[in-house]
Amino acid sequence: MDLSPSYLVGHPPLRITDAAPIPDADTGYYPHARMRLLPASGAWREGDDPGDRRFVHLGTQVLESGDSLDVTVAYETWGELNEDRSNAILLCHALTGDSHVRSEDGTEGWWPGIVGPGRAIDTDRYFVVVPNVLGGCQGTTGPASRHPDGKPWARRFPRLTVRDQVHTEKALMDHLGVPYWHLVAGASAGGHRVMEWPATYPDHVEQFAVLVSAPETTAEQIAYAHQQILAIKLDPAWRGGDYYDAPAGNGPHAGLGLARAIAHTTYRCPTELDTRFDRTPQEGEDPMAGGRFSVQSYLDYHGYKLAARFDANSYLTLTETMLTHSIGRGRGGVDRVLSEMTARALVVAVDTDRLFHPADQARLAEALPGCEGLVTIHSDHGHDGFLVENDQVTDLLSGFLQGESPRAVS
Amino acid sequence: MDLSPSYLVGHPPLRITDAAPIPDADTGYYPHARMRLLPASGAWREGDDPGDRRFVHLGTQVLESGDSLDVTVAYETWGELNEDRSNAILLCHALTGDSHVRSEDGTEGWWPGIVGPGRAIDTDRYFVVVPNVLGGCQGTTGPASRHPDGKPWARRFPRLTVRDQVHTEKALMDHLGVPYWHLVAGASAGGHRVMEWPATYPDHVEQFAVLVSAPETTAEQIAYAHQQILAIKLDPAWRGGDYYDAPAGNGPHAGLGLARAIAHTTYRCPTELDTRFDRTPQEGEDPMAGGRFSVQSYLDYHGYKLAARFDANSYLTLTETMLTHSIGRGRGGVDRVLSEMTARALVVAVDTDRLFHPADQARLAEALPGCEGLVTIHSDHGHDGFLVENDQVTDLLSGFLQGESPRAVS
Numbered sequence: 001m002d003l004s005p006s007y008l009v010g011h012p013p014l015r016i017t018d019a020a021p022i023p024d025a026d027t028g029y030y031p032h033a034r035m036r037l038l039p040a041s042g043a044w045r046e047g048d049d050p051g052d053r054r055f056v057h058l059g060t061q062v063l064e065s066g067d068s069l070d071v072t073v074a075y076e077t078w079g080e081l082n083e084d085r086s087n088a089i090l091l092c093h094a095l096t097g098d099s100h101v102r103s104e105d106g107t108e109g110w111w112p113g114i115v116g117p118g119r120a121i122d123t124d125r126y127f128v129v130v131p132n133v134l135g136g137c138q139g140t141t142g143p144a145s146r147h148p149d150g151k152p153w154a155r156r157f158p159r160l161t162v163r164d165q166v167h168t169e170k171a172l173m174d175h176l177g178v179p180y181w182h183l184v185a186g187a188s189a190g191g192h193r194v195m196e197w198p199a200t201y202p203d204h205v206e207q208f209a210v211l212v213s214a215p216e217t218t219a220e221q222i223a224y225a226h227q228q229i230l231a232i233k234l235d236p237a238w239r240g241g242d243y244y245d246a247p248a249g250n251g252p253h254a255g256l257g258l259a260r261a262i263a264h265t266t267y268r269c270p271t272e273l274d275t276r277f278d279r280t281p282q283e284g285e286d287p288m289a290g291g292r293f294s295v296q297s298y299l300d301y302h303g304y305k306l307a308a309r310f311d312a313n314s315y316l317t318l319t320e321t322m323l324t325h326s327i328g329r330g331r332g333g334v335d336r337v338l339s340e341m342t343a344r345a346l347v348v349a350v351d352t353d354r355l356f357h358p359a360d361q362a363r364l365a366e367a368l369p370g371c372e373g374l375v376t377i378h379s380d381h382g383h384d385g386f387l388v389e390n391d392q393v394t395d396l397l398s399g400f401l402q403g404e405s406p407r408a409v410s
Numbered sequence: 411m412d413l414s415p416s417y418l419v420g421h422p423p424l425r426i427t428d429a430a431p432i433p434d435a436d437t438g439y440y441p442h443a444r445m446r447l448l449p450a451s452g453a454w455r456e457g458d459d460p461g462d463r464r465f466v467h468l469g470t471q472v473l474e475s476g477d478s479l480d481v482t483v484a485y486e487t488w489g490e491l492n493e494d495r496s497n498a499i500l501l502c503h504a505l506t507g508d509s510h511v512r513s514e515d516g517t518e519g520w521w522p523g524i525v526g527p528g529r530a531i532d533t534d535r536y537f538v539v540v541p542n543v544l545g546g547c548q549g550t551t552g553p554a555s556r557h558p559d560g561k562p563w564a565r566r567f568p569r570l571t572v573r574d575q576v577h578t579e580k581a582l583m584d585h586l587g588v589p590y591w592h593l594v595a596g597a598s599a600g601g602h603r604v605m606e607w608p609a610t611y612p613d614h615v616e617q618f619a620v621l622v623s624a625p626e627t628t629a630e631q632i633a634y635a636h637q638q639i640l641a642i643k644l645d646p647a648w649r650g651g652d653y654y655d656a657p658a659g660n661g662p663h664a665g666l667g668l669a670r671a672i673a674h675t676t677y678r679c680p681t682e683l684d685t686r687f688d689r690t691p692q693e694g695e696d697p698m699a700g701g702r703f704s705v706q707s708y709l710d711y712h713g714y715k716l717a718a719r720f721d722a723n724s725y726l727t728l729t730e731t732m733l734t735h736s737i738g739r740g741r742g743g744v745d746r747v748l749s750e751m752t753a754r755a756l757v758v759a760v761d762t763d764r765l766f767h768p769a770d771q772a773r774l775a776e777a778l779p780g781c782e783g784l785v786t787i788h789s790d791h792g793h794d795g796f797l798v799e800n801d802q803v804t805d806l807l808s809g810f811l812q813g814e815s816p817r818a819v820s
Contacts, residue, residue: 065698159700219683219705223675226706230668236646258640262672265633270767273629279736287734288475290569295629296636324697326689354764357680 035304040243040251043137043144043311044074052076053099053132053139058171067158070148073172074139075099075131078115078123081178088127088178090169091115092186092193095263095318096310098138099130113390120397121185129176133193134168135160135317143313144244153313155241160317162325166196173204180204183401187211187348187386188356189318192325198343199327207370209346209400211386211393212356215334215364216326221355224266225319228259232312241313252312257303259315264302269352269382338367345371346400348393350385351378372405445714450653450661453547453554453721454484462486463509463542463549468581477568480558483582484549485509485541488525488533491588498588499531500579501540502596502603505673505728506720508548509540523800530807531595539586543603544578545570545727553723554654563723565651570727572735576606583614590614593811597621597758597796598766599728602735608753609737617780619756619810621796621803622766625744625774626736631765634676635729638669642722651723662722667713669725674712679762679792748777755781756810758803760795761788782815 044053053074061071076099081088091101093110102109106116115121121128132140135157143157173181184205186194191213198205199215217225232238235255243251265273277295285291292300328334345368349361358376365374377392379385386393454463463484471481486509491498501511503520512519516526525531531538542550545567553567583591594615596604601623608615609625627635642648645665653661675683687705695701702710738744757775759768768786775784787802789795796803 159698161698216689218680219687219689219703220675220680222687222689222703222705223671223683223709226702226709227668227671227675230664230671231641231644234641234644234664234668254640254644258637258644261633261637261640265630265637270628270630273633277629277632279626279629279632288569288571290730292636293629293632293733295632299633299636323703 035253035257035307036249038251038253038308039248040237040246041137041144041311041313042307042309043142043314044139045144046146050074050139051100052103055139056172056175058168058175061164061168061171063158063164064161065159069141069158071134071141071168071171072139072145073131073134073141073168075129075172076101077130077176078102078128079126081127081176085177085179086182087125088129088173088176088181089121089183089185090173090181090197091121091128091130092169092184092190093130093133094186094188094190095322096306096315097190098136099132100138101128101130110387114393114397120394120401121183122398126182127178129172129178131169131172133318134165135314135321137311137314140168142311143241143317144311152244154244155313157313157317160321162192162196162321163200165321166193166200169193169197170201170204180206183207183209185209185211185397186213188213188383189322191356192217192322195327198341198345199331199337202341202343205343207344207346207400209348209397210364211348212350212353212361212383214356214360215338216328217322217324218360222323224262224355225322227262228319229316231255231258231262232316235312238312241316243312251307253304253307256307256310256312256315257300259319260303260306261299264299266355267383269354269380271352272380272382275380335367338364339369342369346396347371347374348386348396349374349376350381350383350389351376352380352385353383355383445663445667445717446659448661448663448718449658450647450656451547451554451721451723452717452719453552453724454549455554456556460484460549461510462513465549466582466585468578468585471574471578471581473568473574474571475569479551479568481544481551481578481581482549482555483541483544483551483578485539485582486511487540487586488512488538489536491537491586495587495589496592497535498537498539498583498586498591499593499595500583500591500607501525501531501538502579502594502600503540503543504596504598504600505732506716506725507600508546509542510548511538511540520797524803524807530804530811531593532808536592537588539582539588541579541582543728544575545724545731547721547724550578552721553651553727554721562654564654565723567723567727570731572602572606572731573610575731576603576610579603579607580611580614590616593617593619595619595621595807596623598623598793599732601766602627602732605737608751608755609741609747612751612753615753617754617756617810619758619807620774621758622760622763622771622793624766624770625748626738627732627734628770632733634672634765635732637672638729639726641665641668641672642726645722648722651726653722661717663714663717666717666720666722666725667710669729670713670716671709674709676765677793679764679790681762682790682792685790745777748774749779751778751780753780756806757781757784758796758806759784759786760791760793760799761786762790762795763793765793 058071102112106112132138147153184197191210194210232255235252238252280294282292282294282297347365349358362374381388468481512522516522542548557563594607601620604620642665645662648662690704692702692704692707755778759771772784791798
C-alpha cells in the first residue's frame, strides 16, 4: 500500500508497508521491529554530519525564568544580504522542524516548494535565514546538548518560553548584521515566534506572515499538549529524561511515538482520515484477529519517523513553550498587544484546521491594525494544509511580498 | 476552584482541588498522591458489595472469534414486566458505564434524570433492564473475572466484538422471559449495541433509539481508540495485563488516566474548554514554573476518577470492540443492513459532537427506513451532551415512546 500521493510533495514517500508490523499485542506496545535499531535520541550531535548547517556561538542568554544558558544556534541561509541590508527574511519552523527548509536542489526540506530561486520566497531576491529553534535538537542548544559538565542537559535543561526563543533569534540577527527583517514568517508553533517578534521587537519587523497559528495557546491546545507530555513521561524508557546513554532501541521512542500520534491526528482532519483510510485493514493484518487498520499503521509510522529524527526531551521542552505561549503575558493582555502591532501583516487559516480554528484566526486578523483581513487556504488536509497546499501558499506569500492586498490573492 | 456547575447534573461534583497536585515533573507522570491509594484495578470483584446488581450465570457462549466463554451477567432492573410482556426496555451503557443507570432515590447513576418514576423512561410503566456489558468490569464477565484456573483472565481474555455483547444481552433477555424489547436505547459505545440489536435480532426489537453513535466506527474514531490502547500498554505498571496482584497505587493508573484524558477531550468541545478553563492556572500552581493550567488538572482529575472505578484490561477489551464495530461485517455492508432495518427508529445527534459527527448521523437517519429524520440536541458540551442536556433528551425519548414524530419534539 503506497501512500505517497502527489499532495505529499515535500515529504518523503509514505510507504506504509515499510512499517511492517510484528504483532506483539500482549508483551510490547510498538509493533515495529525497526524501532529497535533507532538510537536513544534522534538529536543531531557534535561529530554528526552537519549538512548545510552553520553554527554560531551566541554566548550567555538570560532566560525569562531567570536562568542563564550558554547558547549556540544552528542555522541555514539562502541568498545574499543586499547592500542596504533590507532584504532579510526570517522563517520560523514548526514544532519538530529545523533549519533545513530546502536542500540545494529543492528536493528536501520542510518547505522546499515555497523557498528557492523564483519561488514565493525568492532566494534570488531575498536573504533567507532559518535557525533551528532554541530548545530544539538539530544543532541549536537544547536538552540533548552538553551541559558544562560534559553530559547532556537532559531534564536539567532550563524551562524556556517562546520569548526566549525570539531573543535568541534576535541575537542571531545581530550576529548576521541584519538591521531588521523585511519579513518574519512561519506556521503553527513557528507562528508563535512570528507573533512574538513584532510584540517584542517592533522596530525590527517590517512585515510578518503568520500561518495557522495564534497569539496565545487555547485551552484545547493545552489539553492536546498535556496528553503529549504525559505520553513521553509515561514511557519507562524516558527514565526521568536520562536516556541518552541507552542502547539503540531503548530510547523513549514509544512515548514520543504516541505523542506524535496524538499530535498528528490533530494535524489532519476527519474527512481526510475517512477518505484515505476508511476502515481498510493494514496489508497483511486482520483487525478481527488483533491486527491493525491502516489508519493505526499510519499513526505508528508517523511515530516511528519522528522517533528516528527527534529527541524526546526537546519535544517536551518545545511543547512546554507552547503551553505558556501568550504575547500578552506581562504586557497588559493579548488584545492590547495586538492593537499596538502596526506592522503590515498576513494572517492565514486553513479551512479544515481543527487545531488552530479559522474563527480564532479571523479574530486575530481583525485585531491586527496592519492586517487587511484573514486569508483562508482551502484544503482537505487540515492543519497540515500549510505544508500541502503549495500553490495556494505560494500565491499568498508572493502576493503579500509584492505588496498586494491579501484579500486579492485568496 | 469548584467546577460543579448545574449542567453536570447526574455527575458527582467536580472539585478540582480534590486532585491536589504534588509537582513531580521529573520523576513521575501523575501528580496525584491519591493515585497511590487506588487498588491495581477498579473492577468489581466477588466479595465486594453488589449494590443493586443481580447476577445471572448464562453458561457457555461461543464468541465471534470461535472461542468459548463462560458468561455471568450483572444487571439491574426497574419496574415490572407487564402481563403481555410488551413493556421491556433495554438500555445499553456507554464505554465506561455500567448497570447502575439510577439509584433508588435518583441521586446517582449515569442517566438518573432520564430513567425513573414519571421520567422519560418511566419505570412506573416500563420494565427497564440495564446489564453491564460483556467484557466490562462491574460484575459481568470480563478480563478481571476469574479464569477457570482461579486467577484473573487478564490478557488471556478472548477478543470480543459488539455482536458478542449483543448475543449476551439476548441470552439475558431470554432468561428474563422477555419476548422482545419495546425499545432498545443507548448512546455512544452503547449505541453500537443498539445498532447491532435490530441487525442481529430484527424480530426482537420493536423500536430503537440511538444517540450520538454509529453503525460502524470511522477512521478518525479508530485513530483516537488506537492512541488510548497505546497509552495503557505503554504504562510499565500494565505489565502485559498481569497487574491484578500489584499493591495499591501500582496498577496501570497513569496509562488508563492518559487514555481517559485523550478520550475525554474528544467527549467535550473546544468552545467549552475555552469558556470553562481558558488559560487559567490551576489554583496554587504556576505554569511559568512547571505548574499546570486548570484544563490540565481537569484532564488529570478525569483520569484519576476513571482509574478509581475501572479496569485497564476492560478498557482495552471494550476499546477493541469499538475498532471492529460494523453492523455490515459479513452481511453485505452497512448500507444493505441499514436498508433492511425497518423497526421504528430515533437517531439523535449533538450539534457540537466532534467524536460522532452530526453529518454522519444525518446519513444514518436518512438510511434507516423506520426513521423520520435526524433529531439534533443543542449543547455547548460536545459528545457528552447526551449526559448533560437532560431536558432535551427527556423530550426526545418521551415523545418517541408516545409515538410522536421525532421532528416534532426537536
